[in-house]
Amino acid sequence: MLVPLLSIASICLQPFPVPWKASPSSLSTHLDVRLNTGIYRGVSTANATEKWLGIPYALPPVGDRRFSAPVPLPRIRWTASGTMADKFGNACPQPPADNLGAPISEDCLYLNVYRPEGTKASDNLPVLFWIHGGAWTTGSGSLTSPRFDSDPTRIISRSVAMGKPLIYVSINYRLNTFGFLASARLSPSDLNAGFQDQQLALRFVHDNIAAFGGDPDKVTLWGQSSGGGSVKAHFLYPLPGKPLFRAGIANSDTGPFKNSPDASTYDKAGMPFDRLLHATRCARVRDKMQCLKEMPFQTLLNISNTMIESTLNMQLWEPAIGPPGSVFPERAFTRMRRGDFLHLPYMAGTNLNEGTRLSIDVYNLSIGSPQEDAAFDSFVARLLIDNSTLSSATLEHIRALYPASDMRLGGPYHTGDSLFDRAAAWYGDEMYLGARRLFFDNAIGRQPLYAYHYQESIPGRDAYLGVAHGWELPLIFGPVPQGVNMTFADQLLDYYVNFVNDMEPGGGWKVYSTDAKSVLQLRSVNLTMIPDDWDKKRTEYLWSQAVLDEFEK
Known part of the structure; x- marks a missing residue:
């Protein structure tokens, strides 16, 4: 006879089968883990x-919890039955895609x-905590793709072969309108709910990872793009x-934000929150936030997706700066400049052609002079919320730094x-090289820092993209693309495994x-240390105080 499911999973409405009754005093298999929840x-x-898939780490952010800071799961008494953890939890709301690895739902934490x-x-293994990218708009911890698969089998297998085994954790967190809704109407404590989801997931891992054989004091954060x-x-x-972690790895991080206006900026006419109110007709009611919370999920999702897909690079929302009480009470560069951040080991870098995949909007438009300068200005301006x-x-200076028909742009x-x-x-x-340099310039001498410049092309990929944003991930996660030097791919992964275990990449x-x-x-034919001096004049201008202010970084 099946035992009724009494665990917190029933609260989360997950239809998991319950094929056994787990005793609080003895577990029936080493694959049964007893967590606080x-x-x-x-x-x-x-x-x-x-592997354990689809473990909830917060109450479902539905109903009145929509747009709110995540709520921790309650601890339970040890009279509960066990729950199968063999299927990914739902992916968070976003435009439809065939590589999310799970259905979309608001119940996604x-x-x-x-x-x-x-x-x-009792093994106390170090933990690699993966935060997926996707411009705070798309992605999931279950992501699958022809280009790379976020399944960590290659990472774990390599760590075992090196004698440095590790545990890997991936998470979902709220995205776009559902995770980064910004407005002065929103309580400061609820702003950037998607980032607060990450914080709560980290807290959950700290409190529960020992049950899996992990050491809560040996967690390394890792992310790429907006995950970085x-x-x-x-x-x-x-x-x-x-701190809930002891080190961090940031692949192609964005600064940490591409731009981060004040939350009230989104309320201005024509800005995302104002447009959302009019699209949902919540502009007509007195309690606009309650109107948005009560909006049927599919209606709100469709409106959000339409707004996202009509925005350059789908970047409708950015993490917003809020008043006191917000998780981001001031801009990032302000904290960097005064050294107000955690001084822990940090590994980060960029790829040779970070911008190509994110500039396809202007590819092959055949716009010549003098219209080209105006099109360039428009591309730059459209990437800011306001x-x-x-x-x-500033636009004139940027044009001068990146002149028309400059044969050096794009390198080889x-x-x-x-x-x-x-x-x-x-x-x-x-968005990338300058961001990495600004942080390193302010962190140097305060903590161990390791920088890289990834230059390995992938055979068969579109040549005009060069060594593009995210091209390093399939060498780490696998499957390693055909034609890539396997010795180089293994060496690249070894750096990550070493860093997670030893807090230095070695090699x-x-x-x-x-x-x-x-x-x-990072190039298979020339793996060597080089000076951090290319494009220096450009990044020094782009990350000067005046330009940082205009880009609201």
């Missing part, structure tokens, strides 16, 4: 890993845990008390499409210091 049964795989086969609770920006944000805006802060003098992957090459070169410097990767501002050139 219930007992979960994982599954073994054919690849010598064990779940995480996944993977470990080497046979790990014991999230890692940096956790350094800049940590929870009070002892471009009224952007001066004509110069396309000859002048507008595209300018836009892509600027985007990479503005000749030298620390970034005042004596030697050098980065590791």
Whole structure:
């Protein structure tokens, strides 16, 4: 006879089967883990890993909890039955995609845990905590893709082969309108709910990872793109008390934010919150926030998706700066400049052609002079939530730094499409390279720093994209693309495994210091330390105080 499900999973409305009754005094299999919120049964795989999928870490953010800070799950008494954890939890609301690995629902605050086969609770393994990217708009912890798969089997297998086994955790967090809704009408404590989801997931891992054989004091954050920006944000805006992690890895982080206007900016006419109110007709009612909370999910999702898909790079919302009581009470560069952040080991870098995939909007438009300068200005301005802060003098200076028909733009992957090459070169410097340099310049001497510049192309990918944003991920996660040097791919992964275990990447990767501002050139034919000096004039201007103010960073 099946035992009724009494664990918190029933509160979360997950239709998991319950094939056994777990005793509080003894668990029936080593794949049963007893957490503060219930007992979960994982599954073994054919690849010598064990995994637990779809573990809830917060109450579902539905109904009156929509747009609000996440609410922790209550602890339970040990009379509960166990729950199968063999299916991914729902992906958070976003535009439809065929690679999310799970259905979309507001009830989406779940995480996944993977470990080497046979790990014991007493093993105290280090933990790699993955935060997916997607411009705070798309993605999931269950992401699958022809380009890379976020399943960590390759990572775990390599860590075991190196004698440095680790545990891997991936999470979902609220995105776009559902996670980063911004307005002066929203309580400061509820702003940037998606980032607060990440914080709560970290707290959940700290409190429960020992049951899986992990060490809560050996957690390393890792993310790419907005996930990398999230890692940096956790350094800049940590929870009070002892840090919940001991190191961070940020691949191609965005600064941590591309731009971060005040929450009230979104209320201005024509800005996202104002447009959302009119699209939902909540502008007509007195309690506008309650109107949005009571909006049928599918209606709100459709309106949100339409707004997202009509925005350049789908970047409708950015993490917003709020008044006291917000998780982001002041801009990031202000904290960087005064050294007000966690001084923990940090590994970060950029790819050679970061901006190409994110500048496709202007590719092959065949716009010649003199219209090209205007099109370039428009591309720059459209990437800001509120471009009224952007001066004509700044646009003129940017045009001069990235002139038309400059054969150097794009390096060896110069396309000859002048507008595209300018836009892509600027985007990479503005959003990624400059962001990494600003943080390193202010963190140098305060903590161990390791910088990289990834330059390995992938055979078969579109040549005009060069070594694009995210091109390093399939070498780490796998499957490693055909034609890529496998020795190089393994060495790249080894750096990550070493860093998670030892808080230094090893393999000749030298620390970034005042004596030697050098980065590791990640290229199979020339893996070496190089000076951090390319495009220096451009990034110094783009990350000057005046420009940072205009871009609201």
